[in-house]
Amino acid sequence: xxxxxxxxxxxxxxxxxxxxxxxxxxxxxxxxxxxxxxxxxxxxxxxxxxxxxxxxxxxxxxxxxxxxxxxxxxxxxxxxxxxxxxxxxxxxxxxxxxxxxxxxxxxxxxxxxxxxxxxxxxxxxxxxxxxxxxxxxxxxxxxxxxxxxxxxxxxxxxxxxxxxxxxxxxxxxxxxxxxxxxxxxxxxxxxxxxxxxxxxxxxxxxxxxxxxxxxxxxxxxxxxxxxxxxxxxxxxxxxxxxxxxxxxxxxxxxxxxxxxxxxxxxxxxxxxxxxxxxxxxxxxxxxxxxxxxxxxxxxxxxxxxxxxxxxxxxxxxxxxxxxxxxxxxxxxxxxxxxxxxxxxxxxxxxxxxxxx
Amino acid sequence: xxxxxxxxxxxxxxxxxxxxxxxxxxxxxxxxxxxxxxxxxxxxxxxxxxxxxxxxxxxxxxxxxxxxxxxxxxxxxxxxxxxxxxxxxxxxxxxxxxxxxxxxxxxxxxxxxxxxxxxxxxxxxxxxxxxxxxxxxxxxxxxxxxxxxxxxxxxxxxxxxxxxxxxxxxxxxxxxxxxxxxxxxxxxxxxxxxxxxxxxxxxxxxxxxxxxxxxxxxxxxxxxxxxxxxxxxxxxxxxxxxxxxxxxxxxxxxxxxxxxxxxxxxxxxxxxxxxxxxxxxxxxxxxxxxxxxxxxxxxxxxxxxxxxxxxxxxxxxxxxxxxxxxxxxxxxxxxxxxxxxxxxxxxxxxxxxxxx
Numbered sequence: 001x002x003x004x005x006x007x008x009x010x011x012x013x014x015x016x017x018x019x020x021x022x023x024x025x026x027x028x029x030x031x032x033x034x035x036x037x038x039x040x041x042x043x044x045x046x047x048x049x050x051x052x053x054x055x056x057x058x059x060x061x062x063x064x065x066x067x068x069x070x071x072x073x074x075x076x077x078x079x080x081x082x083x084x085x086x087x088x089x090x091x092x093x094x095x096x097x098x099x100x101x102x103x104x105x106x107x108x109x110x111x112x113x114x115x116x117x118x119x120x121x122x123x124x125x126x127x128x129x130x131x132x133x134x135x136x137x138x139x140x141x142x143x144x145x146x147x148x149x150x151x152x153x154x155x156x157x158x159x160x161x162x163x164x165x166x167x168x169x170x171x172x173x174x175x176x177x178x179x180x181x182x183x184x185x186x187x188x189x190x191x192x193x194x195x196x197x198x199x200x201x202x203x204x205x206x207x208x209x210x211x212x213x214x215x216x217x218x219x220x221x222x223x224x225x226x227x228x229x230x231x232x233x234x235x236x237x238x239x240x241x242x243x244x245x246x247x248x249x250x251x252x253x254x255x256x257x258x259x260x261x262x263x264x265x266x267x268x269x270x271x272x273x274x275x276x277x278x279x280x281x282x283x284x285x286x287x288x289x290x291x292x293x294x295x296x297x298x299x300x301x302x303x304x305x306x307x308x309x310x311x312x313x314x315x316x317x318x319x320x321x322x323x324x325x326x327x328x329x330x331x332x333x334x335x336x337x338x339x340x341x342x343x344x345x346x347x348x349x350x351x352x353x354x355x356x
Numbered sequence: 357x358x359x360x361x362x363x364x365x366x367x368x369x370x371x372x373x374x375x376x377x378x379x380x381x382x383x384x385x386x387x388x389x390x391x392x393x394x395x396x397x398x399x400x401x402x403x404x405x406x407x408x409x410x411x412x413x414x415x416x417x418x419x420x421x422x423x424x425x426x427x428x429x430x431x432x433x434x435x436x437x438x439x440x441x442x443x444x445x446x447x448x449x450x451x452x453x454x455x456x457x458x459x460x461x462x463x464x465x466x467x468x469x470x471x472x473x474x475x476x477x478x479x480x481x482x483x484x485x486x487x488x489x490x491x492x493x494x495x496x497x498x499x500x501x502x503x504x505x506x507x508x509x510x511x512x513x514x515x516x517x518x519x520x521x522x523x524x525x526x527x528x529x530x531x532x533x534x535x536x537x538x539x540x541x542x543x544x545x546x547x548x549x550x551x552x553x554x555x556x557x558x559x560x561x562x563x564x565x566x567x568x569x570x571x572x573x574x575x576x577x578x579x580x581x582x583x584x585x586x587x588x589x590x591x592x593x594x595x596x597x598x599x600x601x602x603x604x605x606x607x608x609x610x611x612x613x614x615x616x617x618x619x620x621x622x623x624x625x626x627x628x629x630x631x632x633x634x635x636x637x638x639x640x641x642x643x644x645x646x647x648x649x650x651x652x653x654x655x656x657x658x659x660x661x662x663x664x665x666x667x668x669x670x671x672x673x674x675x676x677x678x679x680x681x682x683x684x685x686x687x688x689x690x691x692x693x694x695x696x697x698x699x700x701x702x703x704x705x706x707x708x709x710x711x712x
Contacts, residue, residue: 311683342671
């Protein structure tokens with residue numbers, strides 16, 4: 001691997017599942033909601049990849065409106081690390097743009113693409129998997145990481161393994177959409193189905209070639225854009241909005257997958273935060289000073305800026321999720337974590353959009 | 357009633373049942389926890405009695421340490437309205453002292469004694485009852501107010517009615533301790549048992565005479581104290597600590613009771629606050645901006661100083677009590693309201709007494 005390694009950090013996400021912590025101006029990746037860390041998810045993400053590429057080789061792609069907050073969360077990255085998308089055009093346009101930029105800076109670059117809002121508990125396992133994926137990609141094969149399932153999860157897409165190529169690396173058999181419960185149970189036991197963790201590895205040249213072949217309109221637009229930086233706003237808005245998965249990855253030949261296990265989680269909701277958190281003997285998890293009396297299996301997440309001075313007391317309740325920010329408090333059963341959107345919708349109806 | 361009317365407001369209370377709102381330095385009477393009012397309970401109390409006596413005729417008896425906060429809660433009362441007890445010596449010493457002070461200022465005074473931490477929803481009914489009690493007391497008979505029970509309450513003492521004397525006024529038959537459930541049910545139906553609301557009415561001279569007769573040691577001590585104001589600290593500490601009920605009221609002859617009903621509540625816990633509060637169609641009560649989604653019979657009480665800017669969202673839960681202050685949050689089932697003391701005890705054990 002004598003090629004220079006670059007990273008594209010995908011930070012365009014929005015979403016409501018972590019309200020009241022997440023807001024339209026403060027999406028998930030900017031929050032310190034990994035219960036095992038005090039850093040915003042995006043800062044943990046960049047920290048994880050620093051073993052593979054220097055700060056100058058990190059490109060963070062986010063929405064224009066989120067640029068200031070994103071820059072603040074990553075103070076050690078240089079200004080040239082940030083790409084602000086004028087409008088959201090899905091991941092193919094975003095990754096394509098960043099890869100064009102990287103190819104200008106280093107035509108022989110090896111590139112890793114990582115989401116900015118996931119959690120990883122086994123850093124050594126993560127590093128080993130990335131190492132293998134980069135090695136695989138350096139041969140010219142676009143490579144993804146597949147995470148070995150630990151439960152029959154219906155919320156993720158799966159990758160079916162093809163031929164074994166050595167070093168935990170396989171040809172990709174097929175991509176599988178989010179399965180139903182029965183299918184997920186089969187997948188979890190098969191040993192041949194992995195979770196798609198949304199991480200991609202390639203040489204800049206192999207991705208540009210794949211764009212030319214499978215998304216030629218996008219490739220032409222991006223090519224014009226990088227030749228005339230003044231045209232970004234106009235051209236980017238006109239690009240087709242397709243995902244890198246459906247638009248490209250699922251179509252290219254010779255795709256590889258590195259199988260790995262490193263305590264990966266997509267941190268999909270407050271329920272996931274409880275699952276990842278350290279717990280007391282009664283199953284209570286707390287971020288911020290909390291007193292539990294006759295209470296079990298609760299999650300308390302105090303994200304107030306002045307939380308050092310305060311305390312949460314939880315008496316006689318089970319399975320609740322209690323989240324505090326400076327301007328909002330949420331109390332719900334953990335099992336309703338998927339319904340937080342209902343609160344956000346109700347706030348909008350009430351004319352309280354500034355809290356969403 | 358040509359006699360001048362004075363009031364003694366009993367504000368020595370402490371207690372933990374309204375934690376996290378109540379603290380040792382900020383007891384119940386100083387809190388705005390009557391859900392039908394924005395005033396601290398003691399300010400509502402003084403407002404209610406202002407129809408009967410001018411501010412100069414109000415004496416507020418509280419612990420020395422609580423004087424500054426009590427004065428702040430009652431800014432329109434003159435400095436001469438406040439009596440600071442150097443140590444707690446129960447209600448007989450406190451009421452006796454205040455009555456001695458009143459007798460010095462106006463020997464023919466008619467005196468009403470009212471707790472500072474109760475709630476009254478029917479102001480006109482309250483005024484009518486006080487009017488009758490003052491009229492009864494002006495004859496020289498120590499008079500109490502008995503509240504007609506609206507439920508078989510086991511948490512209150514009861515007064516059994518004796519001979520009817522007209523104008524809803526009766527001789528007192530007997531005082532009854534807090535009853536068991538069956539007895540309370542009988543009392544609630546009997547029409548002859550009233551709740552003891554802890555309000556007393558008397559002429560200063562009749563109370564001083566009763567003190568001489570039933571608590572002579574206390575009377576002598578108080579007499580010395582008011583003759584030599586410099587001796588308050590020393591003498592008050594040496595006084596016997598007995599309650600006005602057991603030490604005096606239950607012993608005097610010719611005691612009368614005025615029967616009344618005026619939406620009285622002793623506001624004993626957060627559960628009582630929920631009972632008194634206005635509720636939505638699902639039985640939710642909120643003090644502070646709150647959004648209820650799929651939620652029923654909850655109480656939200658936001659006592660933060662900056663609560664105007666924030667919001668509480670309650671999703672998918674029933675029967676919870678959620679209380680916020682600037683430095684603490686309490687979440688518990690409403691039915692556990694009597695167990696708040698467990699939280700306070702646990703905080704002390706943890707070395708967090710500053711939050712109690």
